[in-house]
Amino acid sequence: MSPLLEVRNLTVDFGSFHAVEGVDLTVAAGEVLCVVGESGSGKSVSMLAVMGLLPRTGRVAAERVAFQGADLLHATPRGRRRLIGREMAMIFQEPTTSLNPCYPIGWQIAEALRAHYAAPRAEIRGRVVALLGQVGVPAPEQRVRAFPHQLSGGLNQRAMIAMAIACNPALLIADEPTTALDVTVQKGVLDLLVGLQRERGMGLVLITHDMGVVAETAQRVQVMYAGQVMEEQPAAPLFAHPRHPYTAALLDALPERAEGKPRLPTIPGVVPGADDRPAGCLFAPRCRFRTGQCDAERPALRMAFGARVRCHYPLDDAGQPTGRPA
């Protein structure tokens, strides 16, 4: 069976800047994939490219982008529109800025239904009320008439989710869906997303920078850095035994993991910009295990210890690099 979403060797350039470089990604039906990375790592851009939502200045190239086996890369805009919003949907970070302030939320949710189905108004209205109820909005009959400014951030995000799942999509891409929300509200929204995903057997791609969110929701995790996938493995082993030095360093820098230590371990240096991308491994300038080989040769993604790792010396269970010359 072909995967729900298959992306091979995706590259996105803005001018001379490589925002995304050689990203492979597959999502199976009923799977939760988390894409995690710091700002500028290309995690949002790669998903926007898949959805065809990038501005024209972004040049997208790939070997293959396919949804349920059908090619998306060469799809006509019309063919793409038939899928987007219906079979694959996206939720954005800031609910209050992503919603249109001039229309009630009920109208905005109904828009997706009107675009994809020819149904009588009363039936669409009933569907919208049911959807709002399903995503946990209290008093949905009244709330369909509410404008975004009359609702809290949490309720607006629930309205966004209702909009995204209106047509029963097979794949849902959520870009930092809870970053703008308080933790108690975040918890409710995440539980809702995962609940819907299980109930409907959707594929869910969750883009986030929050390692705690990843640990609590993901089945599989992809770690991105400077536009490349650095590591990919199932969630539990990733947190127990990160195989890439970047993942390991990132986890060490979490205050949660440094209890009792006065200082947090840090990653020296900064993410490479457009002008100073190294020829070798992109993480090499900041890596504690860097060697001459790292500077000379960019590592490919390969299997090691059951994970996909882009490193010449993947870390063993003790966190030590394997095969590194002493």
Place this chain on the structure above:
Amino acid sequence: MTVLEAVNVVRHYPVGRKLLRAVDGVSFQLAAGRTLAVVGESGCGKSTLARLAALMEPPTAGKILVTGQPAEGPARRTLQLQNQMVFQNPYASLNPRRTIGEALIEPLTINRRGTRPERIADARQMLDRVGLRPEAFDRYPHQFSGGQRQRVAIARALMLRPAVVTADEPVSALDVSVQAQVLNLMRDLQDELGIAYLFISHDISVVRHMAQDVLVMYAGRPAEQGDADAVLNRPRHPYTRLLLASTPFVDPARRATTVAVRGEPPSPVDPIPGCAFTSRCPHVTEQCRTERPLLRLVDKQLVACHYAERIGLY
């Protein structure tokens, strides 16, 4: 020595004909070299409390004491210098048209400290202390990353050698690896200079790492406050427990079993008679709806809940 003290401070804002009770009776003491974290959700009044503590606006009622002196009348102006602020967003808190050097010198110029060469020397020394290179002096904010800008903001706050630095979500806008660098810097400066931090944050893990004392706010009032270890490891207020249970943790052992989060905080302009948390509390009784719980000592912390003794046992 107590360098910052709040005595039952209240801050109300008129909204139409009603009053918005942003801060409604908060007291705390902060000693030199220590960190007090204020945690809570958006709208709970933590940023207003920070502005009151930094003497950026006067309280409607209650008192703020800085280095033991009440911040009232003419003394207010001089005491302001003892409590400086670091803001959340370093992209907005630095003037894009001024060099880093100018930003650092300005507080000294305004307060007529030293001669110009002395001010410049002082600013350069501060740059070095916060881990920025000397070249930074003549550069502009846009030439720096978020983490570096936050270092500049911290340096600027320290130029007048304050006893207290009030930091309102200083690392929330930063990536994890950069966040770690800035938190380390803040701790180093505290050890070196004995500064006290009033640290406003919504991130429990960051608070656990930085603070010795914690104040949990809900709807403008303290829900629970005291020793950080006691409050965060043995919380006795249902709201603190909800907050901890909602926080996503990497370590599975820390994760609470699923909690059903319901409801939202009450409106700050239409206060309800009893406990503000009744709309979301799983243990709510009739007493909670009618009688507002007072902050009282239970075990090692102050808790505003009628059933604090019982809740600690769950």
